[in-house]
Amino acid sequence: MEKLSPTSGWPVHGQGSIRTLESQRQALSPTPLMQMAGLVTAQLALAMAPHCQRIWVAAGPGNNGGDGLEAALNLHQWGKSVRVSLMGQASKLPADAFAARQRAHEAGVQITSEPPEQWLQEMGPLDLCIDALLGIGATRPLSANMQSWVQIINRSRALVLAIDVPTGLNPESGQLLGGETDTSLLVKASQTLTFIAAKPGLFMGHGRDACGQIWLETLGHPSEVSSLPAQALLNMVWLQAPKTHASHKGSHGDVAVIGGEAMASRGMGMTGAAVLAASAALHAGAGRIMLSLLSGQASESAPPDLMQRDWRQLDLEHLHVVCGCGGGEAVRPVLPAVLQRSAQLVLDADGLNALAQSKALQGLLRQRAASQPTVITPHPLEAARLLQTSTAQVQSHRLKAAQDLAALFNCTVVLKGSGTVIATPEETPRINTSGNGRLATGGTGDVLAGLIGARMAQGLSPFDAACSAVAQHGQLASDWPEGQALTASRLARRLC
Template structure:
C-alpha cells in the first residue's frame, strides 16, 4: 500500500472533497466508522465483555474523528464516554457537527481544558478497558502544548491498565518524520486514515505506533493511483488477498505444493519440527522433512502430518552434506526451506553451498543456513533458483560484514542494497520487518508485537513462507504475506492471552485462523 506525506494526504482529501463532491463531514464520518470497526475487532479479539471505552479527544479534526467513532460505538451498544482536552466552545467546523451528533446520541462529554485538569484526573478517573487517542493529528506541528500534553501523559500513565488505540497517528508524533518532538502516546494499535503516513514507517516511530491498521475513508482509486507518494510501501491485507485464489473443488494435495524442509540436529529438533508444522498449518499439500536419524522420533512425533526422513549425520549430530545428491534431490519438491536447527559446522556449510548450487525451485535460506554463509553473501547471487533470505539484524550484519548498529540505522536501505547484491528477496526481520526485492520499493510490515521475541518464532515464519512459495505465490508476494500473517497471528494471540505468555507453538496454531484474512474459505 502506498505511503503518503501529510501534504500529499491533505491534497488527496482536498481533491476528494472538491472534484468528487464528498463533503468533509462525510469523510470524517467514514473515518469514525473505520475507527469504530477497529475498536470492535480489538474487543472481539481480547474477549472483553461490556468494556468501558474512553475517548481522549482534542478540538481539531482528529477530535472530530473521535466524536464520530464514539457515536458509532455508542449506537452499536457500547459504554462510551469522551474526555475533551479543550472547552467545547473551541471545537469548530466539521468536528463541531460531529460533536453535536455525538451528544444527541447520548455520549457523555467531560471537558478538561487545562493541563492541571488532567493532573487531577489521574486521581479520580475510573478504570476503562480501551482508551482511544484522538488528541492531535496530522494538522499539529511541534511538541504538544497545554492540555494536549496533560492528555497524552494521562493516556500513557493509564496504559498499564487500558489498551490504547490512536486515530491516524499517536498524538505528538511527527506525521512525516516519525520523530517524537515532545510527549507522544504509546499506542497498541494505530488506525491511520485513508493511507499510511510516512512517519508511521520510520524507525523512530516504531516504539509508539504499535500494530498499524488502515481505515478506508473513500479516497477514489484514481486519485491514489496517480498520487506522488513515498518510495516505501506498507504491507497491507488489501494488497495480499488477490494472491490467494479460491481453491478448485476438483483438486488434490499435489495441487498445493510439495515442501521440503532441511534442518535439525541433535539437541535442536524443535526448530525443524515447528517449521514443518507451520508449513502444514498454512496450506501446503505435502511436507517432507530431512533431518538426522537420531532425532527422527522427536520430529515425527511433533508434526504428525509431515513425512520425516532420517538422514546421515555427523559425529556432532548434524546433517552430513552427503544427504544432498545433486539437482535430482529437489526434483519432487515445489519449494525448499533450509536452516532451522541446522547448526553451524563445516558440514552444514557444504550442504548449504550444494543446495544453492543445484536447487531449481524456490528456496528459503533461514537461520543457521544464513549464519554459515557469514562473509559469503555473494554465493547467494550464484543460485539458479529464486532465493528468499530471512536474517535478523545480527545474521544480516554477519552475512554482509556490517555492524548491527549500522544495519539498524537504515533498515530499508540495508535490505534494498542486499537485494541488489544477492538478487535475492530479502526479509530483514525485527520490529518493522522489511521485505526488499530488485526493482520494487521496500515494503514494511507493522503487524506483530514484543511477545514474538521468543524461541521458535522465526522457524514458524520460515515454515509459513516456504508453504506459500510451494503453493505458487511469487517470492516477494509470499514474503510480504508471510510476515504480515505471522505478525497478525502474534497480535491475535497476544490480545487473547498476553504478550508475556506467547510461544512459537501459539503462532503455529493460530495460522489457520489468520489465513481467513486473505482467503474466505
C-alpha cells in the first residue's frame, strides 16, 4: 500500500487502462482481486480506527459493495463489531460480490437492507464508516436511495474510509456524477483507498475535497502499473536553478511584464495585476525585471527594484515576456508585436481573452517557432473560450482540454483550478496536487504568471518552468500560516 503524497510523481490512469490492468492482475493472481481488496481495506480500517467500537459498511449493488463485504468479513473475524447495509437485492449482485455476501453471512456478519439508524446515532469520532457504495464504473446521477445513504455517511460523527473512490465523485474528472452540482451528494471521506492505479478525478475538482488522504493498493507488483502509458503523472516537487557565487544579475534572466490597463480606459484600473506579476518575478529570483504598464504612467506602488519602461522601448527579442495581467482592452494592440517578437512568452488573463476573439492572433501564436516557446495560463472559462466550448465541458474533461489547447497552439498549457493540469505536446501531462482554497483570491494567478516567467528566465524549459512554478505556488498555500490571510502580495513576497 502506497501513501500518495504531493511529491510522489505517481502515474495516473483512466478507466480503460484500469480495466486492462485489472484483467491482467486477475489472470496472474491465484487469489480473487475482491478478496485481496477486502483484506487491504480491513487492514487500513484498523490502522485508521484501532479503538473503534462500531464499523458500518455501506455496500452498494456492484463489485464495490463486494469489496466492502470482504472487508466486513475480515474485520468480523478479527473481533470487531461490524454491520453491513447492502443496497439492492442480493440475488442481483455480480458473481464475486454474491460469493462475498454468502461468506460474510455464513461467518455471522450482520447484513441488513437498511442503515441501522440507532446504531449509527451511537457512533462516535473513534468509530468508522466504510463507503463501498459505488466504484469507478458509475456515471449516472445517484438514485434517491443512494443520495440518502450518502447523506447519512456525511452526517455521521465517525471517520469515513472510501473504497476506490468516494461515492458521488466522477473518477475521471473530479466532478460530481451525472453533472450534479449539490456537493451534499458526495461522500466526504477521511481517507480513500484506491485500487490498481491512481485515478485522475481523485486529484482534480471536488476530488481534492472529498478524498482526504489517498492510499493506493495496486493488488500486485507496482511495476505492472507502468506496463501501460500513464494518462498523466502527479506533479512533483518544484525546481529552481541555484545562484552560483560567480553569477551576476544578467545570469538569471530578464523578465518584462506587460499589462495593467489605466483607470481612464474603462473605469477599471488594473495596474495592480501587472505589478503583482512583476513582484513575483522579482522575489522568485529573476535577474532584472522590467514593468511596462499599459496605463502609460509609472506605478508609485511598485517595488523600487523594478525598472519601469514603455513596452515600445523593450528589446522583446531578448526578453522573457509575461503579458496580459490586468491588460483589459489595452492589451489587444500590443499583442501582435508581443507574439511575433518575444523570445519567450507567458500569456495570461486578458491576453488570452483577446486571443480567443481573434483568429489573426491565434495564427501568430501558432507561428511562434520552437525557438520562441510559449506558456498560456487559462482558468476554465478562458480555456472554454479558446476551445469554443463550455466551462462545464472543460471541467468534465480537464486533461483532454489542456492537451487539446497544447496541440492547437503548440505550446505549454497551465489549466488552472483544483488539480491544475500542465500539458505540452509530446509530454505526459501533470496533475498538480499542492495548494488549497486559500488561492481563491484576486491576484494569485498574476503571481503564478510572474513566477513561471522567472523560472523560464532562469533556464528551465517552458514545461519544467510551468510544473515547477505551479508546484511551488500551491505548496506555499499548503504551508500558509493559520490565522493569516493569504493575499497575492504576501504570496509574491514568499517566493524564492
